[in-house]
Amino acid sequence: MTYTVTLIPGDGIGPEVAFAAKRVIDATGVPIEWEIVEAGGDVMYKYGTPLPEETIESIQRNRVALKGPITTPIGSGFRSVNVQLRQRLHLFANYRPAKSIPGVKTPFENVDLIVVRENTEGLYSGIEHVVVPGVVESLKIITREATERVARFAFEMARRDGRKKITAVHKANIMKLSDGLFLEVCRQVAREYPDIQYEEAIVDATAMRLVLNPHQFDVLLMENLYGDILSDLTAGLIGGLGLAPSGNIGEHYAVFEAVHGSAPDIAGQNVANPTALILSGVLMLRHLGEQEAADRVQRAVEQTIAEGIRTRDLGGTATTSEFTDAVIARVQA
Ligand code: NAI
Ligand code: MG
Structure with a gap:
């Protein structure tokens, strides 16, 4: 064929x-x-x-x-x-997998991470406007539907590829509604996959922890902007x-x-x-x-x-x- x-x-x-x-x-x-x-x-x-x-x-x-x-x-x-x-x-x-290539000199060996990034909404929804001159609004959209789809994708992929753990990355302490909904849906989906370990981590601390010791993570699941940023970081690690x-x-x-x-x-x-x-x-x-x-x-x-x-x-x-x-x-x- x-x-x-x-x-x-x-x-x-x-x-x-x-x-x-x-x-x-x-x-x-x-x-x-x-x-x-x-x-x-x-x-x-x-x-x-x-x-x-x-x-x-x-x-x-x-x-x-x-x-x-x-x-x-x-x-x-x-x-x-x-x-x-x-x-x-x-x-x-x-x-976005980030897997060490033997022989490429980096601070860590055997990095093997996967960033799963929601790809259609979040702060990249493109909904922006000028409220009055000097003041603009960019809206962050999080929906149950899109979050559930991407979370399910991550857990199914983890199961298929023999991955052990998924970390949902967020800033729900500040963005209580948007990232709050994202986390709530991730938790619900996680319950359907008891064979995959599930944890949550705040995005800024995750950036720091990734450069200190990337081996503590496996699959990282997050909304659009965080995924854009952290996947460049994980690319840097390899x-x-x-x-x-x-x-x-x-x-x-x-x-x-x-x-x-x-x-x-x-x-x-x-x-x-x-x-x-x-x-x-x-x-x-x-x-x-x-x-x-x-x-x-x-x-x-x-x-x-x-x-x-x-x-x-x-x-x-x-x-x-x-x-x-x-x-x-x-x-x-
Ligand atoms: P970039 O990724 O194009 O470049 C960042 C740095 O990495 C540069 O110094 C570049 O020379 C180096 N680099 C990137 N890819 C390389 C490769 N294959 N081999 C060797 N060195 C490489 O990021 P930048 O400069 O922020 O963006 C340039 C344009 O690309 C922007 O217009 C941006 O919007 C667009 N962009 C498009 C993407 C896409 O099509 N999916 C993703 C990211 C950025
Ligand atoms: Mg990018």
Whole structure:
């Protein structure tokens, strides 16, 4: 069976890392026909919108997409394409594993965390207005429905992957209603999974505890903004944004992308680390049920890095394409 998968190259380093990931996935021999569609700041002038309808329709048709990062200009009238995609396709859970890669020097070894981030509401609902000049309101939306969906996703994933513990991360001591509801729903769902240990932790203290000893956590479940921030932190624990993959998962569709953004500071130089997007491709292959190919790519990436072939962010000198070629050689070996 040939899969059809939507590929969105994206902005900045997006095309460099997206096509690198595509080449690696193609090297596994899993038959994938890529439908390449556009989104992002670079195509705004062509379509009048950074998120053309045909891009949404492509994902709806194929149900699976691999996506490069997309620039969100600050202060422009356009809302984040990433946030819009997640909301429009009901990609309610953002799954962000942070797993140490052998040989990458970091303060901790064997970090193996998963951040599960609610992906459609919270402070990223995009409901903002000027009350009077000099005063603005940004609303934080928490619903029982979305919280229950993402909590259930986290517990089901924990059960499937043999995870032991879920920590619900919150600030319910201050945001009594919104985070209060989030916690209440997490507790209810947790009761249905007595085999998974459940605990709660306040977000600021969690940030501190993560950098002191990440091994005290397993799966971290939280609302949108906290998840955005803490998943960059967990990416830092394993060696940086160049290594951290993610999956945006809904009932009908799944979009896989790196945690990092379009990195305009290094775009077009062939120096970006494609690992994060290649590992997002690994998550995608697993989602498709192609476990053997996924394992092969995962191992090839680990071998390449362990053998010292590394991009600049990891202290190496390999270009994006040299690193990618090395991974492909090991996928095919
Ligand atoms: P960023 O993640 O693009 O870059 C932060 C730092 O990490 C930069 O120094 C960059 O060079 C480095 N970096 C990121 N990815 C790397 C890689 N693969 N290899 C080597 N170094 C890498 O974050 P920033 O600068 O805050 O955001 C840039 C743009 O990306 C913004 O417009 C932002 O809105 C957008 N963005 C998009 C995301 C998405 O499409 N899912 C996610 C995060 C940000
Ligand atoms: Mg982010």
